[in-house]
Amino acid sequence: MIRILACVLALTGTTVSAQTLKVAVTTSFHNSGLSDILLPAIAEDTGIEVQLLVVGTGQALRLGEAGDVDAILVHSRASEEAFIANGYGTHRREIMYNDFVFVGPNADPAAVADATSAADALTRIAQTEAIFVSRGDDSGTHKKELSLWDAADVARGGDWYRPVGAGMGAALNTAAGMDAYIIADRASWLNFGNKADLDLLFAGDPVLFNQYAYIPVDPALHPHVKNDVALALEDWLTGEHAAMLINGYTINGETLFTFNAQTGS
Amino acid sequence: MVTPILPLVMSGAVVKRRSKTLLGPVDLTISQSGFTIIMGPNGAGKTTLLRSLHGLERFAQGQQRWQVPLQEARRRQGFVFQSPIMLRRSVLENLIYPLRLRGTKRGRATALARDWAQRVGLDDALDHPAPQLSGGEKQKLALARALIPQPDIVFLDEPCANLDGRATREIETILQKANAAGTRIVMATHNIGQAKRLATDVVFLLNGQIAEQSPAHAFFNTPQTPQAAALLRGDIVE
Amino acid sequence: MGDIWEGISAGFWLVVTLDPDLVEITLMSLRVTVTATIVASCLALPFGAWLAIRRFRYRRFVIAVLNALMGLPPVVVGLIVYLMLSRSGPFGVLGLLFTPTAMIIAQVIIVTPLIASIAHQAIRDIWAEYHDLLISMSTSKWQRILTLIWDGRRALLTAALAGFGRAIGEVGAIMIVGGNIDHATRVLTTAIALETGKGDFSLALGLGFVLIGLAVTVNILIHAIGRTERDGKW
Numbered sequence: 001m002i003r004i005l006a007c008v009l010a011l012t013g014t015t016v017s018a019q020t021l022k023v024a025v026t027t028s029f030h031n032s033g034l035s036d037i038l039l040p041a042i043a044e045d046t047g048i049e050v051q052l053l054v055v056g057t058g059q060a061l062r063l064g065e066a067g068d069v070d071a072i073l074v075h076s077r078a079s080e081e082a083f084i085a086n087g088y089g090t091h092r093r094e095i096m097y098n099d100f101v102f103v104g105p106n107a108d109p110a111a112v113a114d115a116t117s118a119a120d121a122l123t124r125i126a127q128t129e130a131i132f133v134s135r136g137d138d139s140g141t142h143k144k145e146l147s148l149w150d151a152a153d154v155a156r157g158g159d160w161y162r163p164v165g166a167g168m169g170a171a172l173n174t175a176a177g178m179d180a181y182i183i184a185d186r187a188s189w190l191n192f193g194n195k196a197d198l199d200l201l202f203a204g205d206p207v208l209f210n211q212y213a214y215i216p217v218d219p220a221l222h223p224h225v226k227n228d229v230a231l232a233l234e235d236w237l238t239g240e241h242a243a244m245l246i247n248g249y250t251i252n253g254e255t256l257f258t259f260n261a262q263t264g265s
Numbered sequence: 266m267v268t269p270i271l272p273l274v275m276s277g278a279v280v281k282r283r284s285k286t287l288l289g290p291v292d293l294t295i296s297q298s299g300f301t302i303i304m305g306p307n308g309a310g311k312t313t314l315l316r317s318l319h320g321l322e323r324f325a326q327g328q329q330r331w332q333v334p335l336q337e338a339r340r341r342q343g344f345v346f347q348s349p350i351m352l353r354r355s356v357l358e359n360l361i362y363p364l365r366l367r368g369t370k371r372g373r374a375t376a377l378a379r380d381w382a383q384r385v386g387l388d389d390a391l392d393h394p395a396p397q398l399s400g401g402e403k404q405k406l407a408l409a410r411a412l413i414p415q416p417d418i419v420f421l422d423e424p425c426a427n428l429d430g431r432a433t434r435e436i437e438t439i440l441q442k443a444n445a446a447g448t449r450i451v452m453a454t455h456n457i458g459q460a461k462r463l464a465t466d467v468v469f470l471l472n473g474q475i476a477e478q479s480p481a482h483a484f485f486n487t488p489q490t491p492q493a494a495a496l497l498r499g500d501i502v503e
Numbered sequence: 504m505g506d507i508w509e510g511i512s513a514g515f516w517l518v519v520t521l522d523p524d525l526v527e528i529t530l531m532s533l534r535v536t537v538t539a540t541i542v543a544s545c546l547a548l549p550f551g552a553w554l555a556i557r558r559f560r561y562r563r564f565v566i567a568v569l570n571a572l573m574g575l576p577p578v579v580v581g582l583i584v585y586l587m588l589s590r591s592g593p594f595g596v597l598g599l600l601f602t603p604t605a606m607i608i609a610q611v612i613i614v615t616p617l618i619a620s621i622a623h624q625a626i627r628d629i630w631a632e633y634h635d636l637l638i639s640m641s642t643s644k645w646q647r648i649l650t651l652i653w654d655g656r657r658a659l660l661t662a663a664l665a666g667f668g669r670a671i672g673e674v675g676a677i678m679i680v681g682g683n684i685d686h687a688t689r690v691l692t693t694a695i696a697l698e699t700g701k702g703d704f705s706l707a708l709g710l711g712f713v714l715i716g717l718a719v720t721v722n723i724l725i726h727a728i729g730r731t732e733r734d735g736k737w
Contacts, residue, residue: 022601022684031701053601053682054697067590068600169700176702194702222590224598321638339641350636353629353654362650363640 019046021229022069024053024060026140027167029073029212032098032187032256034249041245046236048229056139056167064088064215067222071230075212076140089215090227095237096246096257097211100144102202103172103189104130104181112181118205119152126154131180135171136163140210145183148207172198185210190251211260238263270331270338270417271297271449273318277327280313288313288473290327295418295451300444302460302481303453305470306492306502311453312347314470315420318451319344340367343411343419347426349403351395356387359395359406363414381409385439401432408439418449425459437463457497461485469493513705518712525706529713532671532690535603535681539610540618540667547615547666548659551622552648555630566623572616577609581676584609588680601682606690609676614666621665625658626651657728664728668721672714 029035030052039050053063057074064072065088073095074080083089102112102121110130115121125132135142149156164174168188175182176196184192189200214237216230236242238261246259272294279289288310295301295318303311316322318329320339331338343363352359360378365371382388385405390398395406404424411419421440425433433456440463444450454460460467460481467484469477469492476490488494496502517525554566586592588600588608599605629651637647652659674692681688683697691714698707 027700051601051682051684051687053684055682065591067595167700169702173699173702192702193704224590224596319639321635336641344639346635346639350633352633352636352650366640366642366646 019229020049020051021071021226021233022051022053023233024055024063024069024072024074026057026060026074027054027169028075028139028141028185028188028210030054031168031191032185032249033191033251034187034246034257037245037249038242041241042233042236045241046232048233048236050233056135056137057141057143058138061088064217067217067225069217070225070227071214071216071233073212073214074140075210076143077211077213079140079143080213080215083215087221088218090218091215093214093234093238093261095212095214095242095261096259097209098257099186099203100141100183100208100210101186101189101200102181103175103184103198104201105179105197106199107179107197108199108201110181112201115202118148118202118207121202122149122152123154125181126152126156129158129160131160131162131178132156133171133175133178133180133182134161134163135168136165137167139167141168141183141185144210148183151207186254187251187256190254190256212257237261268333269297270333270341271295273329273331273418275318275327275329278317278324278329279326280317280322281325286325286473288317288322289325291317291473291475293318293468293475293478295449298447298449299465300440300463301451301466301468302464303451303468303470304455304457304460304493304496305476306496309470310473311470312422313473314468315344315422315451315453319420341417343414343416345404345407345411345419345421345424347422347424349407351398351403351406353394353396355392356382356395356398356406357391359410360413363410367414377413381413385409386435401428401435404428404432405436405439408436412439412443412448416448418451419443421450421452423453423455425454425456433459457499469496510704510708514708514710514712517706517709522709525709525713527686528689528691528694528710531603531688532692532714535606535677535690536610536667536670539607539614539670540663542607543611543615543618543666543670544659544663546611547617547619548622548652548662549648551619551662552626552651552655554619554623555626556644556647556651569616569620569623573620575613575616576675577613577673578675578679580612581609581679584612584676584680600680601684601688603681603688606677606681606688609680610670610673613673613676614670617669618662618666621662622655622659625655625662629655629658657731661725661728664721664725668718671717671721 025035035052042048042050053069055063057076057079060072060074061079061083063069064083080092084092104112110124110128112121112124115124134145162180164171166174168184169192171182172184172188172192173194176194176198179197186203214234216227216234217225219225219227243259246257247255249256275291275293277290277292280287291314303314305311313322319342352362357378360381361374364374364377379388379391382391385408387402387406390402398406408424425436437459440450464481466480468475469484469490471492477484477488477493479489484493485497488497492502554562584605585600587594588605589595633651637650642650672692674696677690678693678696681690681693683689683693691710695707695710
């Protein structure tokens with residue numbers, strides 16, 4: 001068995017450069033397209049080759065707990081703080097934020113476009129029992145959606161409430177197919193190619209802001225993680241070049257992210 | 266001087282299949298030289314006896330003993346089945362196969378195989394896939410494949426059962442040459458003419474038991490059992 | 504309909520212009536699946552042959568388990584391999600998770616039962632034919648296995664190709680253990696899942712064309728091998 005294993009290793013062995021870093025990020029971050037801008041700049045400035053594992057927040061946290069990645073970049077504050085409290089990460093560093101938006105059929109049967117707040121928008125959807133697609137995958141976006149429902153204090157779970165258990169893109173595809181309402185992060189929505197009859201109907205409520213934070217996995221727990229490289233990446237992510245690229249990233253002329261890292265920590 | 270593997274002594278051998286006795290009890294000695302023909306009506310146990318002598322059957326009772334250890338004896342004998350089993354390879358590869366099993370170098374094995382192919386008249390078909398040969402060609406190939414490692418003894422189970430006269434004659438010639446060169450032969454046949462042409466002694470089987478065992482001239486001239494006499498007259502023997 | 508045609512034509516152009524991403528992803532897919540198929544064949548072909556000629560007490564049980572394993576859900580294999588290779592798992596120290604090697608391991612586990620099962624059936628047929636001859640020639644166990652493998656090579660190649668076909672189109676397991684990392688572990692199927700998720704159907708379709716092309720090629724090969732078998736040539 002060992003011989004076979006060695007054989008496999010010999011067959012597939014690649015020259016992995018010392019400066020690779022595995023980072024688990026959320027689908028919403030990756031779908032924004034920002035990573036395509038940042039990764040080459042990181043490689044050029046620091047020599048670090050960042051390998052992104054694009055997963056839901058729940059899975060990203062699990063990968064960090066198991067030590068399968070060197071750092072995580074997610075957007076679910078309560079989970080992040082629990083992650084640190086349980087000793088899996090060294091610290092949490094806020095990098096940037098974007099926002100969630102309400103997307104729905106352009107006919108807008110629930111008149112979400114006229115809502116005054118996120119809670120009001122959800123109340124309108126629940127009252128008209130318009131079809132609503134929920135991620136239902138324990139991701140950051142899903143957790144955000146659940147917290148919004150709780151804050152709006154309306155009952156969900158009728159026939160019209162459809163948890164699909166899928167990533168942002170797949171959920172948007174589902175919503176497009178069913179002419180349903182859905183809460184998406186702005187970046188995923190703008191980059192989404194299959195909009196069909198969907199439109200952005202409501203945005204701007206401060207509760208919809210979506211804070212991204214970077215957490216290096218604790219080397220005390222997992223000695224093999226590349227903590228020094230993870231810290232080098234953190235320095236870059238909170239630096240000026242990153243600020244410029246993040247604030248300057250637009251899709252169809254719209255700014256997606258706002259850099260808000262505290263520099264000089 | 267290599268130790269001879271014969272005589273082969275079979276004593277009290279019984280072969281059963283699903284509690285039905287196919288053969289035995291049989292006491293039989295295969296002497297060092299000669300051309301033994303096994304005769305008998307259908308179902309008398311000719312095939313089972315040959316397979317038993319060759320070691321393909323498990324005995325319910327009894328035993329048999331070669332003059333050398335079993336492993337060595339197994340290597341120094343050959344068998345030709347009634348319907349020849351062709352390896353899915355070329356004629357040449359079929360002939361090389363038994364030599365390679367014994368560790369013969371490939372070059373020498375190929376030379377021997379070409380020689381034997383010529384002897385059995387298959388030298389034009391060396392690269393032909395063996396499973397596509399005609400019935401007579403297959404049987405000649407099977408015979409050559411059994412003889413090529415120069416076994417001390419070869420068992421043949423009605424090798425000419427479905428062949429025309431010419432192929433039968435060719436096979437008989439090959440067998441007589443091999444026999445003359447010192448290969449002990451034990452062969453089952455239905456064909457009385459063939460038996461008369463080849464046999465030095467005859468084993469006559471009836472219902473799984475040896476009814477008669479005599480030198481050839483004695484068997485053909487003065488058969489001891491009415492069934493053997495009937496068979497030789499051409500009557501139906503039950 | 505508009506979407507479909509747009510996607511198809513865009514995908515078609517990616518293929519004919521040899522888009523670098525498409526080429527890189529396709530090569531990674533081939534590297535992973537070809538390696539996995541070779542490794543799985545090295546394990547499965549002798550095992551299938553051994554199973555066909557060896558009589559032992561639990562043989563029927565083993566064959567039943569093998570046939571059941573053919574239907575193993577790839578996602579479950581992926582999860583188990585993930586748990587094994589995770590830094591917190593028993594083989595974590597090897598650091599194999601999210602590498603092509605991890606994907607190869609998962610695919611080997613998925614296709615080995617399939618190849619072994621097809622090989623077993625093929626070898627069993629040849630063994631029934633050769634049995635008396637090989638016993639008569641007093642072949643050793645290994646000589647028998649090698650003879651059956653050699654003379655059953657067409658059927659065994661077909662088994663390996665069937666394994667390749669299953670592995671190349673598999674997504675569930677390699678998504679979990681490979682992580683679909685760009686330029687590192689991204690293969691055809693995981694890329695299609697990703698691009699579909701982004702609603703970018705043109706690249707997804709282009710990748711899909713390549714995948715379909717590979718599947719068709721494999722099946723043509725299987726068909727051609729079947730023909731040479733019937734013709735008795737080769």
